[in-house]
Amino acid sequence: MNYLTDLTEETISDFRKRYGSEPETVVAAPGRVNLIGEHTDYNDGFVFPMAIERYTVIAAGPGKESGSAPRRGIVYSGNMNEEAEVLLEGAIAPEKEVKWYSYIQGTIAGCLEKGLNPPAFQAVLHSNVPLGGGLSSSASLEVATATLMETISKKKLDPVEKALLCQKAEHEYAGMPCGIMDQFISAMGEKGKAMLLDCRSRVPKMIPLENPEILIMITNSNVKHKLTGSEYPERRRSCEQAAAIMGVAKLRDASLDLLEKYRADLQKGDGLLYRRAHHVITEDDRTVNMAEALVREDWDAVGSLMFASHHSLQYDFEVSCPEIDILVDIARSLTGAGGVIGSRITGGGFGGCSVSLVRADKFESVQRCFEEEYYKKTGIKPTIFATRPAQGAAVIRS
Ligand code: ADP
Ligand code: MG
Numbered sequence: 523m524n525y526l527t528d529l530t531e532e533t534i535s536d537f538r539k540r541y542g543s544e545p546e547t548v549v550a551a552p553g554r555v556n557l558i559g560e561h562t563d564y565n566d567g568f569v570f571p572m573a574i575e576r577y578t579v580i581a582a583g584p585g586k587e588s589g590s591a592p593r594r595g596i597v598y599s600g601n602m603n604e605e606a607e608v609l610l611e612g613a614i615a616p617e618k619e620v621k622w623y624s625y626i627q628g629t630i631a632g633c634l635e636k637g638l639n640p641p642a643f644q645a646v647l648h649s650n651v652p653l654g655g656g657l658s659s660s661a662s663l664e665v666a667t668a669t670l671m672e673t674i675s676k677k678k679l680d681p682v683e684k685a686l687l688c689q690k691a692e693h694e695y696a697g698m699p700c701g702i703m704d705q706f707i708s709a710m711g712e713k714g715k716a717m718l719l720d721c722r723s724r725v726p727k728m729i730p731l732e733n734p735e736i737l738i739m740i741t742n743s744n745v746k747h748k749l750t751g752s753e754y755p756e757r758r759r760s761c762e763q764a765a766a767i768m769g770v771a772k773l774r775d776a777s778l779d780l781l782e783k784y785r786a787d788l789q790k791g792d793g794l795l796y797r798r799a800h801h802v803i804t805e806d807d808r809t810v811n812m813a814e815a816l817v818r819e820d821w822d823a824v825g826s827l828m829f830a831s832h833h834s835l836q837y838d839f840e841v842s843c844p845e846i847d848i849l850v851d852i853a854r855s856l857t858g859a860g861g862v863i864g865s866r867i868t869g870g871g872f873g874g875c876s877v878s879l880v881r882a883d884k885f886e887s888v889q890r891c892f893e894e895e896y897y898k899k900t901g902i903k904p905t906i907f908a909t910r911p912a913q914g915a916a917v918i919r920s
Pocket of ligand 1: 599602623625647
């Protein structure tokens with residue numbers, strides 16, 4: 523099954539049914555998975571995402587120009603089974619209540635600021651990135667929208683500028699203070715490559731991951747633990763406090779030596795700041811080392827780094843949860859002849875997905891074992907799929 527071709531056909535056919543004409547423009551943008559480098563982005567460190575073979579596709583054609591009223595676009599989301607209207611000119615303020623089309627409206631507002639001048643349009647969109655599953659359906663929606671705006675406005679944006687305006691849309695219109703990773707990889711991903719992204723310089727480096735014997739397996743634990751909402755800001759604050767104690771601007775600038783030098787201060791009270799900083803400092807190293815190990819195809823090193831990352835997120839940063847720990851334990855039991863190279867939690871934490879590197883010829887047996895063992899231990903069925911690094915945003919028809 524080709525997840526882009528099938529989704530594209532479905533979206534085009536839906537467009538024909540809804541509007542009785544052929545779409546002139548079709549664009550796509552992928553979701554993503556982060557291979558390693560978790561909770562490093564806001565510490566100015568490194569992340570290592572790749573685009574996945576799951577996409578948001580938008581098919582569009584000319585809409586009705588509205589005379590004197592502000593120009594508008596009409597968007598139907600197949601996932602929501604709902605149509606929405608978005609504004610295409612003037613200053614567009616974020617709405618108080620975030621709606622699914624806020625991501626689209628915010629992206630359009632950013633495109634207008636960058637001088638794009640989109641004509642009225644009507645569009646249908648479908649996504650096979652699971653919504654709210656931690657694989658960034660939101661960034662794929664934003665980047666697909668920006669790609670549509672570029673195409674119908676006949677003006678290309680600088681790719682970095684494009685990713686940043688999508689991030690701004692998520693901050694200001696969807697109320698989600700995310701880093702730059704999701705939008706960078708969805709906009710600039712390359713087939714067969716993962717992206718080592720320095721969140722300080724914002725310079726991406728593409729790293730080949732195209733050995734046909736290796737698959738990237740994503741397992742959705744299908745749990746999302748209720749958070750109070752304070753966990754993420756709390757982690758950020760701890761990182762800032764630890765950096766301040768060590769006299770560095772960001773944890774990116776600290777080393778293990780420096781950490782040891784300030785150990786006593788950082789361990790005052792509950793010892794929390796030491797462990798939080800220990801995670802970030804070692805995770806930055808692991809992320810850079812993982813990119814190097816992938817280039818050498820040193821699978822033992824890659825596997826150790828992924829498991830070590832999980833351990834650090836589980837015990838030092840404390841953002842895992844029992845279900846994901848079970849998934850990673852199952853993966854550990856399948857290393858070597860079992861076919862698993864490495865595995866770890868991916869995304870912000872407290873549920874969501876694990877990511878594993880798996881030998882392609884063992885994928886089916888690994889998948890079966892994950893499903894059986896996870897169900898036995900939790901009573902929950904996981905959702906599993908395999909992917910290879912996919913192409914970023916693309917214009918399919920124009
Ligand atoms: P994630 O990015 O991990 O999938 P988010 O909560 O950040 O989860 O984004 C999911 C939200 O993005 C959805 O609840 C919806 O508002 C919006 N969204 C994403 N894809 C679509 C889509 N195809 N149609 C409508 N809304 C979408
Ligand atoms: Mg998101």
